[in-house]
Structures are given as C-alpha cells and as structure tokens.
Amino acid sequence: MNQQQAPTLTVAEKTLQAQLIAAGTSEAANQFGKYGLPTRRVEAYHYTDLKNLVRDVPAIVSNGEVAHPTPKFSLTDAFEVPMINGDVPSVGDTPDGIIVAHMDGSGLSERDDVLVRLNRALSTKSVMVRLEGNVQPVVHFKRHINGEAAHVVSSLMLDVAAGTEVTVLETFEGSDEAHMANYSTRINLGAGAKFTHITIDQSSKKATHFHTMEYAIGADVELRNLVVNSGASLSRTQMFGRFEGEGTHANLSGLNLVDDGQHCDITMDMTHTVENTSAQELFKSVVRNRAKAIFQGRIVVESQAQKTDAKMMAQGLMLTEGAQILTKPELEIFADDVQCGHGCTCGELDADTLFYLMSRGIPKAEASSMLIRAFVQELLDPITDEELNSKLSTIVSDWLELGEANAS
Amino acid sequence: MSTPMLEIRDLHVAIEEKEILKGVNLTVPAGEVHAIMGRNGSGKSTLSYAIAGRAGYDITSGDVLLDGKSILEMAPDERAAEGLFLAFQYPIEIPGVATMTFLKAAMNAQRKSRGEEEMTTPEFMKAVRVASDDLSINKDMLKRALNVGFSGGEKKRAEVLQMALLEPKMCVMDETDSGLDIDALQVVSEGVNRLRGPKRSMLIITHYQRLLNHIVPDRVHVFSDGQVVESGGKDLALELEAKGYANFDSAKGAA
Ligand SMILES: Nc1ncnc2c1ncn2[C@@H]1O[C@H](COP(=O)(O)OP(=O)(O)OP(=O)(O)O)[C@@H](O)[C@H]1O
Ligand SMILES: [Mg+2]
Numbered sequence: 001m002n003q004q005q006a007p008t009l010t011v012a013e014k015t016l017q018a019q020l021i022a023a024g025t026s027e028a029a030n031q032f033g034k035y036g037l038p039t040r041r042v043e044a045y046h047y048t049d050l051k052n053l054v055r056d057v058p059a060i061v062s063n064g065e066v067a068h069p070t071p072k073f074s075l076t077d078a079f080e081v082p083m084i085n086g087d088v089p090s091v092g093d094t095p096d097g098i099i100v101a102h103m104d105g106s107g108l109s110e111r112d113d114v115l116v117r118l119n120r121a122l123s124t125k126s127v128m129v130r131l132e133g134n135v136q137p138v139v140h141f142k143r144h145i146n147g148e149a150a151h152v153v154s155s156l157m158l159d160v161a162a163g164t165e166v167t168v169l170e171t172f173e174g175s176d177e178a179h180m181a182n183y184s185t186r187i188n189l190g191a192g193a194k195f196t197h198i199t200i201d202q203s204s205k206k207a208t209h210f211h212t213m214e215y216a217i218g219a220d221v222e223l224r225n226l227v228v229n230s231g232a233s234l235s236r237t238q239m240f241g242r243f244e245g246e247g248t249h250a251n252l253s254g255l256n257l258v259d260d261g262q263h264c265d266i267t268m269d270m271t272h273t274v275e276n277t278s279a280q281e282l283f284k285s286v287v288r289n290r291a292k293a294i295f296q297g298r299i300v301v302e303s304q305a306q307k308t309d310a311k312m313m314a315q316g317l318m319l320t321e322g323a324q325i326l327t328k329p330e331l332e333i334f335a336d337d338v339q340c341g342h343g344c345t346c347g348e349l350d351a352d353t354l355f356y357l358m359s360r361g362i363p364k365a366e367a368s369s370m371l372i373r374a375f376v377q378e379l380l381d382p383i384t385d386e387e388l389n390s391k392l393s394t395i396v397s398d399w400l401e402l403g404e405a406n407a408s
Numbered sequence: 409m410s411t412p413m414l415e416i417r418d419l420h421v422a423i424e425e426k427e428i429l430k431g432v433n434l435t436v437p438a439g440e441v442h443a444i445m446g447r448n449g450s451g452k453s454t455l456s457y458a459i460a461g462r463a464g465y466d467i468t469s470g471d472v473l474l475d476g477k478s479i480l481e482m483a484p485d486e487r488a489a490e491g492l493f494l495a496f497q498y499p500i501e502i503p504g505v506a507t508m509t510f511l512k513a514a515m516n517a518q519r520k521s522r523g524e525e526e527m528t529t530p531e532f533m534k535a536v537r538v539a540s541d542d543l544s545i546n547k548d549m550l551k552r553a554l555n556v557g558f559s560g561g562e563k564k565r566a567e568v569l570q571m572a573l574l575e576p577k578m579c580v581m582d583e584t585d586s587g588l589d590i591d592a593l594q595v596v597s598e599g600v601n602r603l604r605g606p607k608r609s610m611l612i613i614t615h616y617q618r619l620l621n622h623i624v625p626d627r628v629h630v631f632s633d634g635q636v637v638e639s640g641g642k643d644l645a646l647e648l649e650a651k652g653y654a655n656f657d658s659a660k661g662a663a
Contacts, residue, residue, distance in 0.1 A: 356496065360488055371502070
C-alpha cells in the first residue's frame, strides 16, 4: 500500500484498535491504526466498504456460557463440536478418526487482509481437529454466539489426513443481538482426501458475520464446498485456497439468500500452483427488496500450473426493485496451456416462464418460488447426504415462505 | 339462449402500440368445438395469449367473457382457475422444475381455488398414469424437467396431458397439431375427442384441414389481419384448402 496519511478512525475502528491493544498485540494495533478498516478504494473491499458499513463493535467475549443453545440447523446423526462464543470445547469421547485438540493462536496464515489480521491478532487459541480414515458421521461445528451483543473471534483448524473421506458442516448462529463475529477455518487437505465442506450462516439479522476459509489442497483431492448465507445484516465470507498437489479437483459453490437491509459478500481467491488441477466455481444469489449480494472471484494460475482447468460462474436473481447483485470475476493467468473462463448471468425471473406456470393456475408467488427453487437446485443436487440435502432445501423453502408472507 | 362458454366482443389488442387484433368477434357455445384458420402472422396466437392474459398485450377495447364473466381484469392463474386452458404453440422449457412436481402444483392450485382438498400422492399418480397412457406418453418423459429436451411432438403431447389433467371448461389449442407425426396426430386427436363433452368447449387454431378430419369442429372461422372474416360449418375448412386465403381477404374487403 502507498504511503498515506493515517486515516481518522471511526468509533468502530477505535473500539477495534482498543481491543487489539487490550489483547496485547501492539504490532497489530499499530498497523490497524495506520489503515483502519478498508474503504471502497481498497480493491478487495470495493463493494464492501467496511469503514462505512461497520458502525458498532461490541465488547470482546471469549468465555461463553456453557449452556448449549438449541440450534436452528442440526443433523440427527452427526458428531457435534460446539464452539460457543469462540470457546474451545470439551467434547468427551470422539468417534474413530476424529481427534479434537487445541492450539495457541489462529489457524490462518498471514495475509494482507484486515479480517485475517484481526482474526490472527485476536484469536488466543484455536480448536484443532484431525480427521483420518473414513469418518462416518458428518462432523458438525456448531459455532454459536450466546447472550448479549458480543464481538467473537474464533478459529478452527482442520487437518485432514491423506486418503480421508469426510463431510464437515459448520453452522453459524446466535442470539438475536448485534454481534460481530470473526470466524476462521483453516483446512489442510492431505493427498487423496475426499472432503465436503458446508457452511451455513443463519446468524441474527442484526449481526455482522465475517468468515475466512483457507484451504491448502494436496494432490488428488476431491474437494466440494458450499457456502450458504441467509443470516446477518452484514456478512463477508472469504475463501482463499491454494492447489498444491496435482490431480486435484474442486467444486466450490455458494448461495446468498439476501433480503431487505442485508449486505452479503462472498469473495473467493484461488491459486493454482501446480500442473493438472481443475476447479468449477458456481455462486448464486437470490435477492429481494433493498438488499445487496456480492460475488468476487479471482482465479490465479501460476506460470508452472499448466493444464489448469478452472471455470467460474456467477448467477443472480433479483426478485424486486432495489435488489442489487454485484459481481467481479478476475482471471490472472501466467501459464499458457490452460482452460479458464468465467461467466455471469443476472436478471429477473423470466416473464414468459412465469406466465406459462400461471396459465396452469399456479399463483404468481408459488410460481416464483418454484422457479427460484429450480435456480438453486443445481447447488443442492451434489450434496448426497440425504438429511443434509433436505435440510438445506428447507432453508431455501423457509426463506421463500418468509418472502411470500411479507409480500402478502 | 344459454350462456356461451367463450364470447369475444370487438376485441382490439395492441403490442407495443401496434394494433394486432382489430375487432375480433367470436362466440363459442358450451359444448362446441370451433376451429380458427388463418395465414401466418394474422394474429391467432395473439388472440390466444390475450385470452390467457399474457403481459404486454394491451387490450385497447372490447371484452372477453368466459362462461358469462369478463376475465380481462384477471391474472392468468385466476383465468385458469375459472376453467380456461391454453395449449401453447411453443411450450416453455423450464429447467430445474420436474414435470411431476409441476403437474401436482398445477392440479392442487386449481383444487385449492375451488376450495377442494389437495390430492393425495396415490390419487395424483393414478390420474397421471391414466392420462399419460391415453396419450401414449412415455414415463421417462415425465421424469424429466418440464419440457426440457422434449421433442416438438412430445411437447405438444405434454400440453394435451396437462389439459386432460386440469379438466378445463374452455380449451384454447394453438397449433397443437404442428410438429406431430401422423400416428401422434391420431393419438392426440383421440385424446382431445375424449375430452369433448356438453360442458367443455374448444377453440382449435390450426393450419391443417387434416386435423379437422380427426377433431370435427362445429364451426370454422377464418382469421385475417386481426379479424374473423368468415365463419361457416366444417366444410369451410375444405373450401379454404382448395381456394387459399386470398379469396377470403377480398371477401372482407368488399364487405
Ligand atoms: N411481441 C411482439 N412484438 C411485436 N409484434 C408482435 C409481437 N408478437 C406478435 N407480433 C406480431 O403480431 C402479428 C401476429 O402474430 P401472431 O403470432 O399472433 O400470428 P399467428 O397468426 O399466430 O401466426 P402463425 O400462424 O405463424 O403462428 C405478427 O405480425 C407478429 O409479428
Ligand atoms: Mg401462432
């Protein structure tokens, strides 16, 4: 970054700075004082101007109440790891292939990104989980914020051993308060791992939700992820990844369900560093009322990463006036023998299609819901776990019903 | 005289300020089957869409009454609930919406509007099985997304299947015969004939007299430049086939 005058810090920024100082991270506090939160002039935050959007930073909370809240999203047969108010849990007996431990600090690597810096500076410890073998039940991290408005900084590190097959679910929920969460998930994928990663944000509509994922991806891995956002007033989900072993294929995907007043940002940044890796990225947004969905996707192909095949697609549906979808795809390709591309289609529901359904007696609201569900279905189809799939469908249905109820 | 099933009175319709229908008058009594023939671009589909309530069709004057009730202020789904059905000339492909899901939604929506209970799954499955067997519709087709990848003829058959399941009182069929092979034409015509009854009327738009050998109409109307220019019995179709449309254009011009 170029030399510039230290900015005037907003109230929220001053609070964050004070929290950094209180955490004894003077270097981070100094650096934060220099730049504050990013504005739209910072490329990566062009559509999510945190300086303007973040108004309040609640007090830091690290030791959560022990009570386990009833989650909105749970599976009947999962191994659950509660992480309440960022606390590291005690989980008792673990099934075969799952080891839960702790480590100091954050799992994220250093990066020029304010949310990463805050997570690294403010995470005193991380939950560290090693997964090995054919891990049977879904491993569900219930990341939850209890009680009054709190700033929670929480870090999770997953070490997925070579050849492991596992589905990891992370849910983000909390009491109905103006929390601020800065979550991180660092994932190392050993050679040949088959890894499915689903994250679901259903936090309070008053909350601010930040989540940074970082994938280090080994050889011959099959990675599939799905980010579902239907909570928070402001959210930013970041996905950083490096393809570090050949023969790997990743399906990365996301769904923003965004309603009145919400601002929901998914930012993906994947780097191919070796030959013969492929990725399919599909991100969809459905937006109604005065709300904003953002997708930024960057694919970097380093010069030695020949035969990279990476296709990125962003699709959006704007259901009402005032709904906005902003997308920014970027390809940075330094190798010559690659197949990379990106596409973007955003629009309203197709009028002719709606007419066809209505001409069969299906009322407009129901016809719209059918078409929205059809639009989303492509993201849910690959989720083979039946219960997970049907509960994801329910999130979509609930969101649609809420819209129908509010519209009538 | 009893109330006609469909009564179109001096209907004028403009699309983007261009007048397409220029005063259509047409009455289909209950239980009758009428055919409309007319050259390409004469406004037949425009008439069918205007009846069904497609957006962008500006009704500048006139009225359309279904079973005595004006439907022009109604949304398309309300018209369907009143018993109107349009078999599209070009059925829409809807990826991601399973045909069966759609059929069930449509049937239940109509039941709901009549204050009836939703169908149970077995009832629904049975109704679909019976109706699709009647139309020789392949089960695999029903497992696909609605109209997606259906051949031209399959799409038309699917339209008639929907018509059979929804049991409308007024069926408007826009070139349901085009794209059908000879055998399919036979099957579909039989399907349509089975639906004929004293309480159901049909308006069949076609270019081919051949269809009217299978589905014998009570009356035939000739459409030209946004108007009905001639009406007559079923033999009018034969006359048209022999003479072409030109005579009828001038007939109107002279009138
Ligand atoms: N959306 C539209 N915008 C402008 N003109 C239109 C539109 N739709 C139809 N028209 C015009 O209206 C006229 C009548 O079209 P319509 O489709 O009703 O004819 P048709 O009798 O059904 O013809 P065909 O036998 O080929 O199906 C044509 O000149 C057509 O170009
Ligand atoms: Mg036509």
